[in-house]
Amino acid sequence: MRSAWSRIRRDKAALFGLAVIAVVTFAALFAPFVAPFNPDQQFANGLTLQGAPRPPDGVYWFGTDLLGRDLLSRLIWGARASMIIGLAANLAAVVIGTTLGATAGFLGGWIGTVIMRFTDLMMAFPALLLAIALAAILHPSLWIVALVIALVNWVQIARVIYTETRALAAREFVEAVRALGAGRWRILARHVLPHLLPTILVWGTLGISSTVLIEATLSFLGVGVQPPTPSWGGIIFQSQSYFMVAPWLVVFPGLAIIFLALSFNLVGDALRDALDPTQRGIT
């Protein structure tokens, strides 16, 4: 791990990613102290005399939204939704996908077939429809949205992990450990799982960006994070028809989503390179 860290430290892109993630995490954790205003408060001077949102200025740095609320404060609070959903939902998806994919790939046989056919079924099922149906039944809230996304998002990870595990299980060192008298669960945990780690990390980070987008879609459709709780995706969708008049309402949350997703990708890539077992020990 130490050599992995020293390698990441030399990677400027990864450091940038880490910095962005750190800033967003900080904002999410300390939103009440960082945000200049109450995100839900509608200011009397928050709208122009014509009733339009105010563009960025010295008071409202990122401008105001359709209801005269401070956009910067809403973005800072929205970081909470994005981080919680991005991390929790994706962690759950990775755990489910890895468990099922690795089990199916390693055991093979009829167990593997049943798991993978079920995965195919989930893949063919319209994910958004499932998410909407689940969210409608389970009364939308932040955690329900995270759960719904996890139930939809594990499928791709399971497929990738399955393929990778199949390839690993056929590698000769796995055969050699078997010839040494190791049991299958030990082989899976000790000798196969560490080789899956880079894949898990990369897919875990890639998934975060798609998670943010699903969250936005669900919020727009009214089954995601419920207003007035701010979320980045929600802000964009609520403001999209005003893009020509008040572009800042789409640009700022859009940039936030892009930078957060990009950062997770950069860090994931750097981790993959740093943890590559064939490069360990070479410096």
Add this chain to the structure above:
Amino acid sequence: MIPKDGASAPLLAIEDLAVSFGTESGRVSVLDGVNLSIFPGQAVGLVGESGSGKSVTAMSVMRLLPSPPSRVDRGRILFRGQDLLALPAGKMRAMRGDRIGMIFQEPMTSLNPTFTVGFQIAEALALHGKARGVAAHERAGALLERVGVGPAARRLRQYPHELSGGLRQRVMMAIALACDPDLLIADEPTTALDVTIQAQILDLIARLRAEFGMSVLLITHDLGVVAEVCDLVAVMYAGRIVEQASAARLFAAPRHPYTLGLMESAPKLGQRVKELPTIPGMVPPPGKRGPGCGFVGRCGRALARCAAEPPPLAPVGGPVGSSASPGHEAACWNPVP
């Protein structure tokens, strides 16, 4: 076969082993009645072309063939009198790596790249409850010294990619010998190595066999390798043992036409030939084998009977005029005189 040093019971006795694989076009027989015995301390070479069933035989002994598609149709594999095929999975797992060690063809890929050499040797010890922690680490170091990988203190901390092919095969050997097995199965251990390294590894196998007092089953397609290490040689063809004898005997007087063909097609030192003789045709693939001898289509000595009836492995005497040779057996209706 001849017991070495008068030992009475074989360590390993494969009796009439038949293994088949399920394919899309039905079940295909891969091993068809293999008989092979290894006595304590003995080194037996199993020789044959690709596809003859050597590795399937070895993997059957380890019970590492994936099932399905493979299936044992009949036969027994007795290890110290106990039928391995009848052992429950847990007991068989305890046998692997403990009583029976195995090394593979590809030392480059048979070690886990994510763990140090020391960790992987210690794991072999820990798996069978021989040693843990510091004790395991110390024993791993001692094992490395014994297989000629030094200095142990430094090597233990290295990863497989930092070692050459020859060193890796030595490490594999240290892992296989960690629990002091009774039998070492070496599946083409030198095929992936340079010629000079090959000789070193063969020497090492011969030396360790004496040191550990173990039996060796050496699987190879290289007759030269067999001559160097083995007491006894079994020649395999199309899922059957076609000839077996002591190494000296087999090289002096092969009786099966296939064995003779193998020897003639190997280059000899100091002999100038324009073109090496070859055995015409190919090993019939499993599923395309007739009822008779598997070699019938490629054999210059084939009789009508050969295609109809499989010849049993039976004792054969020496060439005409010489005294009979005990333990020399061939499966042929019309053996080479």
